[in-house]
Amino acid sequence: MKLCVIEGDGIGREVIPAAVEVLRAVVSDLTIVTAEAGFETFEQQGISLPEETVECALACGAVLFGAASSPSYPVEGYYSPIVKLRRTLNAFANLRPVRYLPVPAARPGVDLLVVRENTEDLYVGHEHTENEGQTGIAEKVITRDATERVARLSYELAQRTHREKVTIVHKANVLPQSDGLFRRVALEVAQDYPQILTDELLIDTAAYWMVKDPLRFDLILTSNMYGDILSDMAAAWGGGIGLAPSLSVGANIAIAEPMHGSAPDIAGQGIANPTAAILSVAMLLRHTWLLPEKAQQIQDAVYATLEEGGHTADIYSESAISTQQFTESVLSHL
Ligand code: NAI
Numbered sequence: 001m002k003l004c005v006i007e008g009d010g011i012g013r014e015v016i017p018a019a020v021e022v023l024r025a026v027v028s029d030l031t032i033v034t035a036e037a038g039f040e041t042f043e044q045q046g047i048s049l050p051e052e053t054v055e056c057a058l059a060c061g062a063v064l065f066g067a068a069s070s071p072s073y074p075v076e077g078y079y080s081p082i083v084k085l086r087r088t089l090n091a092f093a094n095l096r097p098v099r100y101l102p103v104p105a106a107r108p109g110v111d112l113l114v115v116r117e118n119t120e121d122l123y124v125g126h127e128h129t130e131n132e133g134q135t136g137i138a139e140k141v142i143t144r145d146a147t148e149r150v151a152r153l154s155y156e157l158a159q160r161t162h163r164e165k166v167t168i169v170h171k172a173n174v175l176p177q178s179d180g181l182f183r184r185v186a187l188e189v190a191q192d193y194p195q196i197l198t199d200e201l202l203i204d205t206a207a208y209w210m211v212k213d214p215l216r217f218d219l220i221l222t223s224n225m226y227g228d229i230l231s232d233m234a235a236a237w238g239g240g241i242g243l244a245p246s247l248s249v250g251a252n253i254a255i256a257e258p259m260h261g262s263a264p265d266i267a268g269q270g271i272a273n274p275t276a277a278i279l280s281v282a283m284l285l286r287h288t289w290l291l292p293e294k295a296q297q298i299q300d301a302v303y304a305t306l307e308e309g310g311h312t313a314d315i316y317s318e319s320a321i322s323t324q325q326f327t328e329s330v331l332s333h334l
């Protein structure tokens, strides 16, 4: 097995080594190739996603990505390396499960999966200004092909993993040409899966229900930006963003990537929660390398660590342990 490891920026450099340690503990025949991406890479090399990194990802077929710091203002020549990597590799669906974990903030019974289209929508990066910088314009792209493949994958996944309901989330009432296309194509695909219940919600209503009653959701199928936002909301019910894994998938490619970002507010202190990164690796084992027992071993070890009260400061600050101590506890449970 080969894995291209991209730590990226900030806490990516702390949680990714932890996840690699845990992965090595369950898989012996693992070849790791490291590659660079992110804002620091951009500052050093003038590019946020170097060609060698894309080649590394393609050669390995499996990637573990930490996080990249993307500034909230225009920087000439900079683009988000993870958005670009997903598009370049055609990792067209981002699977974001949120499941109850034994920590105080988590909601018992929550077990949902957000499937986020990963290659288009507002994230195509077609943005410019007009009117001497006083008008900002971004293009939202929705295509039949990209919608159909993410919808089909969602229903296949629902079927395989015994989920009963798919909720299609959009804003087709305001955007009938773009979100309307997403909705129409998703509903067409739904017809091939009559045994799975299909419903739909407008994104604002979906956000309301996510806060009010997360147990109402099973699998959520949505476009890129709504999926980004709704999955972060859902992550709060799983115990917090530091616990939320994800896997971006395409034909012959998978990117394990925690949902969270580079967390500059805590970076460099050795206190970041490595759970999201560790559980992302478990997703890679389960979905890509088809080693569900090993994935389960990791999930069980994380669960046991949390259950006995091992927690980093984001979970609760009293008697918090460090990233390294948490990782050692997971390793000891393995
Ligand atoms: P963030 O996810 O980095 O942090 C949000 C809050 O959650 C912060 O208070 C942070 O300390 C906390 N947090 C996140 N992960 C944690 C962990 N593992 N352990 C403990 N606490 C954790 O989101 P934010 O602050 O909005 O963005 C910071 C930077 O990250 C930005 O430059 C943004 O562009 C980038 N980002 C990158 C992503 C990626 O590369 N996949 C995804 C999201 C944001």
Ligand code: MG
Residues within 6 Å of the ligand: 228, 229, 232, 259
């Ligand atoms: Mg996000």
